[in-house]
Amino acid sequence: MTMQRRTALQGCAALAVASLLGCDMGGGQKFAGMDMSGSEQGRDFAPLRDVSGRPRSIADFAGKVVVVFFGYVQCPDVCPTTLQELVDAKALLGGQGSRLQGVFITVDPERDTPEVLKAYTEAFSPDIVGLTGTEEEIAAVARAFKVFYKKVPGREPGSYTMDHSAGMYMYDPHGKLRVYHRYGQGAQALAQDAKILLGA
Numbered sequence: 001m002t003m004q005r006r007t008a009l010q011g012c013a014a015l016a017v018a019s020l021l022g023c024d025m026g027g028g029q030k031f032a033g034m035d036m037s038g039s040e041q042g043r044d045f046a047p048l049r050d051v052s053g054r055p056r057s058i059a060d061f062a063g064k065v066v067v068v069f070f071g072y073v074q075c076p077d078v079c080p081t082t083l084q085e086l087v088d089a090k091a092l093l094g095g096q097g098s099r100l101q102g103v104f105i106t107v108d109p110e111r112d113t114p115e116v117l118k119a120y121t122e123a124f125s126p127d128i129v130g131l132t133g134t135e136e137e138i139a140a141v142a143r144a145f146k147v148f149y150k151k152v153p154g155r156e157p158g159s160y161t162m163d164h165s166a167g168m169y170m171y172d173p174h175g176k177l178r179v180y181h182r183y184g185q186g187a188q189a190l191a192q193d194a195k196i197l198l199g200a
Contacts, residue, residue, distance in 0.1 A: 029196050032189035033170065033181040042145040042169050042177050045105060048131040048138070051118040056131060058175045064101040065197045066171040070147045070164055072108035073120045078166045078183060083124045088187035093194060100194050102128040107142065107149040107164050109135060145169065172197045
């Protein structure tokens, strides 16, 4: 699936859900992303583990706005762009930046060993938590988030890339999924919604 097609499909899905849920927060505040308040998907990312082997769940980050993103280390464009947007959003939040928590879930556990995942996330920020698990565990969590990913064979024998959904899921400080950001919305939009959630 090409980047253009993936983005188009995500845009259509976003518009469809937004028309059902709306984005008005009341009091004149509106999310820049798509309001997912009350959604049943993506309730948690347990039983995935961080790079030290510790099981993690959304409850570990109580009091923070958590941003979850699925990807893989060898991703040429979407993943590094998204992680940099997260870093930039933390900077835009100033003193509240420490309350914006990034969680990067690999969809390529075969190559993204804990050591590789650690080096990759720390290259963007030491605060970003990388998560992995067995192929079955990752597949189950991806289904819960309605995230698509697929291995695509490369030109060389044994080589491959990963097609995957591109978007970020934002949780409020109480661990509830609240907002979905499409790929490319930018750091400013992410910071804007983080401010709304931190004040909720």
